[in-house]
Amino acid sequence: MKIAIIGTGIFAIATASLLDKNLDNFTIIGRDKNQLDDLKTGNCNPKYSNYKIKATLNTELLDDCNFNNYDILFYCLPTLALNNRYLSTNSLIVFTCKGFRENFLFESVKNYVLLSGPSYANELISEKYTSFTVSSFSLKNCEIISRLIKTKYCLLYTSLCPKSIELFGIFKNIISIGCGLINELDMGKNVEASFIIKFLDNIYKTFDINKSELYQPAGIGDIYLSCSVNSRNYRFGKNLIYKTNKIPNNTTLEGLDSLKQLNSKLKDNLINLFYDLIMNCPVLSPNEIKNKIINLLNY
Incomplete structure (x- = not known):
């Protein structure tokens, strides 16, 4: 299963810290080549955090990326960056953003999961206890994502009401x-x-x-x-x-x-x-x- 995080900011790193506990390798996709180089060579993005990713990490420039090459994408960019390129992918996409642009996700996307909850990124990276709602119209998708991010300090709740x-x-x-x-x-x-x-x-x-x-x-x-x-x-x-x-x-x-x-x-x-x-x-x-x-x- 090929898994990628879209974004290189602080919540992308926090998401990587969760995947790090359960995966041997994954990819981070971003726009900033310097940040991607830091992640590729040092498994770390010092602009946002000193956290060192332990898994084998691949990086890819956003403009060069074919999202359909991945089974699961964690979208860790602002809502205003959303466009049809993300919404039309065949991949299962996990949205961590909490905003609105033109249309609601429940109006425009089918194969998706929402990851939402009281989760300051720095506390997540520091392994302070937190909780998330994993929400989708599909229980199977909720279960898939829950297995990827579950840790001993991360309590997960399932919801089938993503709207x-x-x-x-x-x-x-x-x-x-x-x-x-x-x-x-x-x-x-x-x-x-x-x-x-x-x-x-x-x-x-x-x-x-x-x-x-x-x-x-x-x-x-x-x-x-x-x-x-x-x-x-x-x-x-x-x-x-x-x-x-x-x-x-x-x-x-x-x-x-x-x-x-x-x-x-x-x-x-x-x-x-x-x-x-x-x-x-x-x-x-x-x-x-x-x-x-x-x-x-x-x-």
């Missing part, structure tokens, strides 16, 4: 931005909790999802982790009152990207109201932002 798992992954990053903003405005944890409830209720009303999936690691577990200061989306929300909604260079911000895309795709008043608030934060006073948040909660 619900995908939606939680998308919206938890959007929720995180709002909670960061509320926190920096010192509105209190009660308001943060109310904001989370408001968005979860809206998800249930807008989409036909399985509510029991909220109890998965990819549900409440990932929402909890994302609404903390170590989350990029949460920190972005905290910085909004300082008159900027610009993303720092070389930073992936799935929450803002997804919010922009969903604002265009969905006729959803809550999403539209929150998008307008985020875009207008630089010209609003703290009190005006607070009032808009309260209005949003009362909507």
Whole structure:
């Protein structure tokens, strides 16, 4: 079985650290030749981590790669990098990204698995205990991927509702931005909790999802982790009152990207109201932002 990771960033390395426990060899596919050279010669990408991969490692440039040469692909790039090249492959593709671009995965892909949960990459590499939801329409695919990544410090839960798992992954990053903003405005944890409830209720009303999936690691577990200061989306929300909604260079911000895309795709008043608030934060006073948040909660 030929297995590859698409991406050379920190979560790609974290994924490699899991495969490393169960495979003798695999491939890492990426755009940056220098990083691929480091991985090929030293089994390490020092730009992101000092972790040394123990398996025999092959590397391949993304532009030269034929994905159909692989049985399984772990997609560890941002959602915005997704295109038909990835979505049309015959390989089983495992998505670790949690964002939205143009269409939902459950609308456009058939042979796929979602790997989602409260999983900071650095903690995963350090072998700190974590949990994942492995989700697919196919139980067989869930079992295949679970065997590849299971370790003694990685607890796995199976879900056959990838639509619900995908939606939680998308919206938890959007929720995180709002909670960061509320926190920096010192509105209190009660308001943060109310904001989370408001968005979860809206998800249930807008989409036909399985509510029991909220109890998965990819549900409440990932929402909890994302609404903390170590989350990029949460920190972005905290910085909004300082008159900027610009993303720092070389930073992936799935929450803002997804919010922009969903604002265009969905006729959803809550999403539209929150998008307008985020875009207008630089010209609003703290009190005006607070009032808009309260209005949003009362909507």
